[in-house]
Every structure is written in C-alpha cells, then in structure tokens.
Amino acid sequence: MLVNEGVELETPPPGLADEFHTLFSSDALTFLSEIISTFQPEVDKVLKLRVLRKVQLDLTGGLPVFAKDTAHNRNDPDWRVSPVPHRLHCRHVDVGDLSPCDTQRFIQGLQSTAQGLQVDFDDGNCPTYHNQIKGIYNVYQAVHNQFPDVPPIAQAPVLMLRPRAWNMVEHNMMVYGREVPGPLFDFGLLMFHNAKLLLQNQSGPFFYLSKVESYMEARLWSQIFFWTEKKLGLPAGSIKATVLIECVLASFEMEEILYELKEHSAGLNCGIWDYSASFVNKFGPRADFLLPDRSKYVDMEKRFLHSYMDLLVQTCHRRGALATGGMAALLLPRDKESDLYKTVLHTVTRLKLLEINAGVDGFMVYDMDLIEPMQKLFQLHSPDQNQLLQLRDDITVTPEDLLVMPAGGVTLYGLRYNIAVGVLFIEAWLSGRGHFFYLGKVEDSATAEISRSQVWQWIRHQVRLEDSGTLVTRALVRGLAEDLIGDLKAAIHCQTSRDEQRLMTAVSMFLEIVQKNDFPEFLTTYLNLDHTFLSFHNQLENKHTDKAPKARL
Incomplete structure (x- = not known):
C-alpha cells in the first residue's frame, strides 16, 4: 500500500512495477488527489440527481420533455460550439471498443488507416487494476512514441480517450x-x-464521455476540463470531447449538453444498445415501454431510434458540432471469397449507409478489416471531410417520436440469445476481459446491458413467446440457461474445471440479476461492486497474462 498525503494506493499487480512507478509519480499522485478532492462532491451531487430524477419519474408516471427552463438556449439561434482542431475535421471511421490493455490490438489500431481510435476504458474494457494500469501505460507509450513500428502520434490515428462513466x-x-x-x-x-x-x-487531448444523462453532468465535465487546463498550463478549450448520448433522458437535452461544453465540444455520438437499454432502466416497470425482441424488432430504422439519430444530427449541425454514429459489431469472415463475407459486408454497408444518409460525420467499426470499405463508402456518398452543412431542417422530432416503442413480440431465439450474451459477458468480466466474440459479432457491456435488461423486463411483464405462447418466467429463464450450458462451454472453449466453475458462477450471477425486484441500474456497476467479481479479480492479479479476447465464433 502506497500512502501519500491523504492518498492510499494499492501496490502494483505482479509484472507491472515499472509501469506503476512511471504513472504514479509523486507529482502525478498530488495532481490526482487534487482533482479528486476538488470534484468528488460534485460527482456525488450528479449521481444523487440521477436517483432523484428516477424517483420522480416513478412516482409521477411522468415522461421526459424538452425543458422550459432551458428553452432560451435552444431558441437562441446564434451560439455555436468552438471549432475543433484540424485533426478532428474528418471523423469518418473510428475503431471502437479498443481496450488499450490489449497491447497487440492497440498497436494494430495505431498502425491502421482509421481516422481515430476509441481508446476504451469503459464499454469494451474490464476495469481490473491490471487492465487500468496496463491500458493507461500503453497510451503513455503511444503518445511518447515508444512503440516500435508505430507511426509517431502526430501521424497515427487520433486517440479518442474514453474514461469510465460516472457510475464506476x-x-x-x-x-x-x-x-x-x-x-x-x-x-x-x-x-x-x-x-x-x-x-x-496537434493530436489531442481528445475524449469520449460515456453515459452522460443530463446537461448538469456535461456542466461538471466542463468544470473539470477548465480546472485541468489551468492546472496543467494548457490553453482554455484545448480539451475536446464527444459526448455519447446513451440515455433517453439525455436525448431531450442534447442542445443543452452542447451548450455546457461549447468550448470543449467535439460533438455528440449516437449508438443503439445502451440507448435502447436506457428505456428499460428508466421506464422498465411500465407496460407501455415493453421493448420487443431486439434480435428481430429493434434496429436503427425503427421510429424511436431513427428519430433520435435525426435529432442528434440536426442538433449538432445547427451548432457547428460533429455528429457520429454507432459501432458496427459484425465481424468479417476470413475468407474474402465466401458468400458469408459478402453477406456480412453488404449488411454493414447497408446499415452504415443509412447513417451517412441521415447526415452523420462518422461512425465506428470493431473489425479493422472494415476500415477501408467504410472509408470508401464515405468517399462515395459524402466525399467532403464532414457533413456539417447538412442541417436537416427537413425534420421535426417530437417527444412522441423519441418515446414510441416499436411493435413486436418476444421469440424463443431472442430470449436464448439474450441469456447467452448476458452470461458470456459476466464470464468475460470474471476472466478480466471487457468484450468477447459470439456468433460473428463482438459483444461488450452495451449489448450485455440490453440483453439482461430485456430478460428482466420480459419476466417482470410476464410476456408470452410469440412462437409458442409460453409464458416467460424465471423458471423458464433458469431452464433455458441450463440448456445453454453446453453451447456456452463451447463458446468459451471450456477446458478445465476452473473454466467450468467460472461459467457456472456467471450463470448464477446472471439469474440473480434478471430476477431482482428493483432493476440494477448498470450491469457494470453491479458487477464492479459484487464480492464474487472482486474475489475472482484478486486471483487474476496474481496470474494475469496480457492477451486478447478469445477467438471468434
């Protein structure tokens, strides 16, 4: 234990002593102590405001609206966000879910032709002590040009650093x-x-900000940015940040969020699964917010999602900010001549073309083999660096547009798929990995959130499967989880009794989560505070190896 003027810091995990001592110098600890002690009360406040807002919605049965008390900002046509640096003018393709503790993949990203790398300490990363230290140190090495055979930081894809969200x-x-x-x-x-x-x-510092739920949280980040710039002797406005609009409540405050960060804004980002899961988070017990099977009935063409994307693009471009879309999670097969390769590429192209036509300035891919074809897609359909001149004055988005749930039911396939993704995500976290591959896709905390959210909601509302009329109960979910164990063992290449024990622990934890009376707000928070998870990680720190997620399936 390292103790330094009010700071207690655990000793480094095995094998990371040099990295630890580089990062946690006396001056760095002093800076950390100051930023944390300065802003901890404000963090407490915004988290309590989240709870208060949720309680108010539950007690009143109310719905979010475009607030009257901030209408003056929305109605003022004159303000704009500050211009972004030259390296952010083109945001066509970022690599997403790039957990920086995976040194090999991080280096591959730095060597790629992507415009940017989402250096992800959040959705695609499991925040073990080892992973955080290794990941932050790898960023240090990249910025200080210490990796061999990697372009200098001024020529490599820009690093879009994504710290953990406020709930962690x-x-x-x-x-x-x-x-x-x-x-x-x-x-x-x-x-x-x-x-x-x-x-x-001229390559940063640039950030992604996760799970911002209100303009008050954006205001807190703005205060943190100004404080940090002054403390480190940087010009005000040096930091630029893209806010991920991952909560339905935030979609009603996008203009206010831009306003609070107008000196530091790199725009807004829209995704599909965290955003969809937020409906269950905020309105899950309400029957009129029952979300149908995501594998069959939920995609960006549905009204509530395309309205959210349209509003995000319109809001950003009206204020001179960049608007970016979500991540393509599909993985290209290795055989480029196969029919499956052509099918996957066609599917990704169709979905991303929808986003380009909606006016987005860029989006993310996981598979680096998708970088070049998606860049070509932009060059073909939107050859300029960005689409800021596409103001989307042709659309008007109402609260009803944002809140209407798509029609559809629940299938046995969708229920089994959600169970599998939820269990495998927990198993990955128990293994120290933040994402995994399953059935040709990368899965991370976003897809795990929507998966466990839907199972919880379907049990709560006792929906019936449209295939058979069978009632979704916890007994059915338990039985399906047991039936899936063979498939799940194959998915994780289960070879030892320890692998099997970890999988069975993940099944137990998943079943516990989806039958809670009160919906756990974030799966990652729940796991990060759980004794079982922490015990597994204590064991991991003693035997960790730096390795990528397991092979694609």
Missing part, C-alpha cells in the same frame, strides 16, 4: 478515506502524462 469507482485508490470515481482516476492520469505532448503534436 476505482477500488484500488482512496483519497481522504473514500474510493475514487473511476472516470477521474482515468482522466487524471491520462491528462497528467499525455496532455501537453498531445497538444504539441
């Missing part, structure tokens, strides 16, 4: 007797060690 805490550091907010731990270290060099190379 860092267990291995305490400041004045409290565990610290995960995002401040990540942001503080990333800024302290890299910000000046990134700025000198």
Whole structure:
C-alpha cells in the first residue's frame, strides 16, 4: 500500500512495477488527489440527481420533455460550439471498443488507416487494476512514441480517450478515506502524462464521455476540463470531447449538453444498445415501454431510434458540432471469397449507409478489416471531410417520436440469445476481459446491458413467446440457461474445471440479476461492486497474462 498525503494506493499487480512507478509519480499522485478532492462532491451531487430524477419519474408516471427552463438556449439561434482542431475535421471511421490493455490490438489500431481510435476504458474494457494500469501505460507509450513500428502520434490515428462513466469507482485508490470515481482516476492520469505532448503534436487531448444523462453532468465535465487546463498550463478549450448520448433522458437535452461544453465540444455520438437499454432502466416497470425482441424488432430504422439519430444530427449541425454514429459489431469472415463475407459486408454497408444518409460525420467499426470499405463508402456518398452543412431542417422530432416503442413480440431465439450474451459477458468480466466474440459479432457491456435488461423486463411483464405462447418466467429463464450450458462451454472453449466453475458462477450471477425486484441500474456497476467479481479479480492479479479476447465464433 502506497500512502501519500491523504492518498492510499494499492501496490502494483505482479509484472507491472515499472509501469506503476512511471504513472504514479509523486507529482502525478498530488495532481490526482487534487482533482479528486476538488470534484468528488460534485460527482456525488450528479449521481444523487440521477436517483432523484428516477424517483420522480416513478412516482409521477411522468415522461421526459424538452425543458422550459432551458428553452432560451435552444431558441437562441446564434451560439455555436468552438471549432475543433484540424485533426478532428474528418471523423469518418473510428475503431471502437479498443481496450488499450490489449497491447497487440492497440498497436494494430495505431498502425491502421482509421481516422481515430476509441481508446476504451469503459464499454469494451474490464476495469481490473491490471487492465487500468496496463491500458493507461500503453497510451503513455503511444503518445511518447515508444512503440516500435508505430507511426509517431502526430501521424497515427487520433486517440479518442474514453474514461469510465460516472457510475464506476476505482477500488484500488482512496483519497481522504473514500474510493475514487473511476472516470477521474482515468482522466487524471491520462491528462497528467499525455496532455501537453498531445497538444504539441496537434493530436489531442481528445475524449469520449460515456453515459452522460443530463446537461448538469456535461456542466461538471466542463468544470473539470477548465480546472485541468489551468492546472496543467494548457490553453482554455484545448480539451475536446464527444459526448455519447446513451440515455433517453439525455436525448431531450442534447442542445443543452452542447451548450455546457461549447468550448470543449467535439460533438455528440449516437449508438443503439445502451440507448435502447436506457428505456428499460428508466421506464422498465411500465407496460407501455415493453421493448420487443431486439434480435428481430429493434434496429436503427425503427421510429424511436431513427428519430433520435435525426435529432442528434440536426442538433449538432445547427451548432457547428460533429455528429457520429454507432459501432458496427459484425465481424468479417476470413475468407474474402465466401458468400458469408459478402453477406456480412453488404449488411454493414447497408446499415452504415443509412447513417451517412441521415447526415452523420462518422461512425465506428470493431473489425479493422472494415476500415477501408467504410472509408470508401464515405468517399462515395459524402466525399467532403464532414457533413456539417447538412442541417436537416427537413425534420421535426417530437417527444412522441423519441418515446414510441416499436411493435413486436418476444421469440424463443431472442430470449436464448439474450441469456447467452448476458452470461458470456459476466464470464468475460470474471476472466478480466471487457468484450468477447459470439456468433460473428463482438459483444461488450452495451449489448450485455440490453440483453439482461430485456430478460428482466420480459419476466417482470410476464410476456408470452410469440412462437409458442409460453409464458416467460424465471423458471423458464433458469431452464433455458441450463440448456445453454453446453453451447456456452463451447463458446468459451471450456477446458478445465476452473473454466467450468467460472461459467457456472456467471450463470448464477446472471439469474440473480434478471430476477431482482428493483432493476440494477448498470450491469457494470453491479458487477464492479459484487464480492464474487472482486474475489475472482484478486486471483487474476496474481496470474494475469496480457492477451486478447478469445477467438471468434
């Protein structure tokens, strides 16, 4: 245990002593202590405001609206966000879910032709102490040009650093007797060690901000940015951040979020699964917000999702901000001559062309083999660096557009698929991995959130399967989970008794989560605070190896 003026920090995991001592210098610890002690009360406040807002919605049965008390900002036609640096003018294709502790994939990303890398400490990353230290140190090496055969940071894809969201805490550091907010731990270290060099190379510091639910949370990030810039001697407005609109409540405050971050905004981003899961999070017990089978009835062509994307594009471009779309999770088969390869590429192309036609300025892919064809897609259909001139004045989005649920039921396939994804995500986290591959897709916390959310909601509302009329009960879900164990063992290449024990633990934890009376707000929070998860990680720290997720299926 390292103790330094109100700071308690766990000793480094095995094999990371050099990385640890590089990152946690005396000056870095002082900076971390100051940023955390300065903003911890404000973090507490925004988290309590989340709880209050949810309670108010539950008690009143109310729905979100475009707020009257901020209408003056929405109605003022004159304000714009500050211009972004040259390297952010073109955001066509970012690599998403790039967990930086996976050194090999991180280097591949740096060597790629992508416009940017979503350096992900959130959705695609499991926040073990090892992973955080290794990942932050790998960013340090990239910025300081210490990786062989990698372009200098001024020529590599820009690093879009994505710290953890406000719901996550860092267990291995305490400041004045409290565990610290995960995002401040990540942001503080990333800024302290890299910000000046990134700025000198006109390559940052750039960030993604996860799970922002209100303009008050955007205001907090703005305060953190201004404080950090002053503390580190950077020009005000140096930091640029893209806010991921992953909550239905935030979709009613997009203009206000841009306004609060107008000196620091790199735009807004829309995705599909975290956003869809937020409907269950905020309105799950209400029968009129029953979300049908996502594998069959939920996609970006549905009214509530395409309206959200249209509004995001319109809002951003009206204010001079970039609008980016979600991540293509499909994986291209290795055989480029196969019919399956052509089918997957056609599917990704069709879905991403919808986003381009909606006016987005860029999006993400997981599979790096998709970078070039998606860049060509942009060049063919939107050859300019961005689509900021596409103002989308042709659309008007109403609250009803944003809140109407798509028609459809629940299938046995969809229920089994959601169970499998939920269980395999927990198993991945127990293994120290933030994402995994299943049935030709990459799955991460976003898809795990929608999967476990739907199973919880279907049990709660006692829906019937449209195939057979069978009632969805916890007994049915338990039985299906048991029936899936053979397939799940094959999915994780189960070879040892320890592998089997970890899988069975994941099944038990999944069943526990989906039958809770009160919906756990975030799966990652639930796992990060769970004794079983922490016990597995204590064992992992003693035998960790730096490896990528398991092979594609």
